[in-house]
Amino acid sequence: RILKLDAADGTLQWYTLLGNDGALAVDPGDLSVYTAKGGHNYGNDGFVYKLDSAGNSSWNSTISLNSYCNFFYVTNVAVDAFSSNPGVVFSENGCFGALAKSDRATGAQQWSILTYDIGRPSIDPSTGEIYAVTNAGAQYDAETIYGVDAGGLLSFANSxxxxxxxxxxxxxxxxxxxxxxxxxxxxxxxxxxxxxxxxxxxxxxxxxxxxxxxxxxxxxxxxxxxxxxxxxxxxxxxxxxxxxxxxxxxxxxxxxxxxxxxxxxxxxxxxxxxxxxxxxxxxxxxxxxxxxxxxxxxxxxxxxxxxxxxPSPTATATTTAATSVAPASATLNGTVNPNGSSTTVYFQYGTTAAYGSQTANQVFTGSAVQNVSANVSGLAPNTTYHYRIIAINAGGTITGSDMSFATSVGSTPTPTPTPNPSATPACPVPTARIASDRGSIPKGSTAIISIFPGAASAPMCQNVTIHYTVKTKALAGVDFTLTDQFGQDALTQVVNGPLFLTNLYTSRKKTLSVQIVLQKDSAYYLGNTKATVQLLAK
CATH class of the missing domain: 2.130.10.10 (YVTN repeat-like/Quinoprotein amine dehydrogenase)
Incomplete structure (x- = not known):
């Protein structure tokens, strides 16, 4: 059986049932296919076949040699498509050896010669010269390389x-x-x-x-x-x-x-x-x-x-240190060498090594190392961010190493002093309010929980540290895991920016509802400089 596979993905394009001795070659000129089968008896001719590129029969013919073995086996085949005297060259191994050359268009035999057992022939397409080395194993002591010109003239040497x-x-x-x-x-x-x-x-x-x-x-x-x-x-x-x-x-x-x-x-x-x-x-x-x-x-x-x-050369790309780091922005840096192929470059960034955001595409050409920069904004203060450079061209995708930076702490407004401590304070009592961008979290997705220190109707006038707790539990036999941006769960952690809850795992459900409530502890609403938020998975 002869099969043709798609070179890109290996899918079967066609097959045909055709007995053979393993001889197989693809014509470099028209992508047709050649195979062969020996006579499988002393003195019998060999059978040779050509299929077109779609697997249909183009011709079948025979090859012969006036020898004891004739073509008992036909084990290999090679094609000369481009010399001044092209043809298909079949070889024998297993009962002495032989070479025969046939016409590509018709299958008619042009010549044949006797050799010792030989392996697959190699053909120089510029001259039509055929080379083959004996490969008889322990049966014969041949140690020979053959050279045969396109017309069948044989020469040999030790090998x-x-x-x-x-x-x-x-x-x-x-x-x-x-x-x-x-x-x-x-x-x-x-x-x-x-x-x-x-x-x-x-x-x-x-x-x-x-x-x-x-x-x-x-x-x-x-x-x-x-x-x-x-x-x-x-x-x-x-x-x-x-x-x-x-x-x-x-x-x-x-x-x-x-x-x-x-x-x-x-x-x-x-x-x-x-x-x-x-x-x-x-x-x-x-x-x-x-x-x-x-x-x-x-x-x-x-x-x-x-x-x-x-193959097209791949680019080289390196992540380098971030600069101009501020409470809410930074400049991401790297280098790229396109190696002569047009290369698209961008940065991935986020609060974990899973990133989640990327900068706009930039295109680089040439064969020298070049600097790449991208400004990012809307970052949370006092937060660690991961980032890396990505370069893509015809040769493939290159990923730079992971690096990180921490945004600086933002400025804090100065509280307004109260002229009379016994009077109602001008500064609101620090509380906390929270809001989510979604009420449920599909598997693999993230909900952003915004935590706002200070009263709902006025800006914060005292320093407030938010403590939150991420709780996980099983409801109705459904196990799940939520993590914060630190990859942690069921843990109290100081935070000064938005909280990202990711639904990493559920069983039998794809989406989890999320209920967000304030911890009802009156100690946190009597002028205390702490506010605690409790986030419960519903």
Whole structure:
């Protein structure tokens, strides 16, 4: 069965029932699909197939070789879409080896040659040159790399056995893998395509991985090399220019098969055991999973041979210290480097690290570090605020670190002295009144409780400290939790600004009613400089 998945989210686009030996390739020219199946008997021809990009049959044909095995198996396929002599190249592994080239348009065989067992061919799209390394395991002592020109002329040289892939943007060929006696092991090498078998450089990755089981190259200039390890369930990302491991990431399954999207460099992984494909970003962020494709996934393919497009660079953003902090306002600061991509920047802020408010969007361009500032107002005096910078461009969303500042205490009016202590005081007795912006709190939402020191009809003329208590309780078997802006509940706390009550949890109900009452303690209404407010969940 052949299936096509959407690269963006992994949804199934189409499938067709077609028996095959695991050979799979996508044409970089028209996005058609090729697969094949061997004759499964000595001397029998192999069967080869082409599907269009919608999964419909374009042609089926055969490939043959005048040899004992003929095409007993057809295990791999690669496509040359752009050279002066294009075609589809099929290979055999398991009964000696062979290569055959067929016409892309008709399936007619152009030529075939006998080899030892070989792995997946790599084709240089600029010349049509085909490269393949023997990968026969313990059966044969081959240790050979083959070079075949577009017309079928064969050359060969000594090589350890393993896997290859070629970067179509710069024609650099890479080899590695195979833990057998004659295998390349955990050594990654860049090969010289001008002198077959000559190594430009090599690096042993044994300190990073336990095995080397597959490789794939980002298909653009300077593209990184992905090295997959089944033993470590890990993928290394190697910079071929510096010959250093840039990063690595663990995979959810052992990555026996990997393929790279030429647009953006996402990596697709399967393990030859489960009916599942995983998609990771270029540096390992899990993007999607398709968990049930109806059968074990035995190969993956994207459009190899196509010069791709690297991912858009992400911005860098840093939160820096707030300035101009006043009782009700402040200036939030940070820096951003758009790294050449138009970047939208804003700040999130609030009285907790959950924030809740944000500043207006600002757009930055260029490739240098730039300062970002935003003024915020309407803040509560003597209150701690959290904030952070957010930067978004085509490369993704970058979040700056959390920082905080505390607003200063506001000025207090001077009380008017009373000329006669025995007379009715000109200054109102300090009391408290409260008001809420809502009578109920939906789950996950916040009610703002405003607490006003002083009489309702006159300004406060004495210093008043508000003490409040947040009460929680269960009614009719419904448990719930309310918290204040300090993340606390059922606690007395000094406050000089609005109180934020958040409904964090309810069971069987989505909304809680809120009843707000004053504590009926006469001691707080006889000139005392305290007023206590009690907030009860109803």
């Amino acid at each position: 350890c056995e393993g896997y290859t892939d070629l970067n179509p943007a710069d024609s650099q060929l890479y080899r590695g893998g195979n833990s057998g006696t004659r295998g390349c092991g955990t050594t990654l090498a860049q090969l010289n395509t001008g002198t077959l078998g000559l190594t430009n450089w090599s690096m042993d990755l044994a300190g990073n991985i336990g095995s080397f089981d597959s490789l794939a190259v980002q298909p653009w200039l300077g593209g990184y090399v992905y090295v997959a390890s089944v033993a470590s369930s890990k993928i290394l990302v190697v910079d071929p220019i510096t010959q250093r491991v840039v990063t690595s990431f663990n995979t959810a399954v052992a990555p026996k098969f990997i393929a790279v999207n030429p647009i953006g460099g996402n990596v697709y992984v399967a393990d030859d055991t489960h009916p599942t494909v995983f998609a990771y970003g270029p540096t390992g962020a899990l993007l999607w999973i398709n968990p049930n494709l109806g059968g074990t996934v035995t190969n993956l393919a994207t459009a190899r041979g196509l010069v791709g497009t690297p």
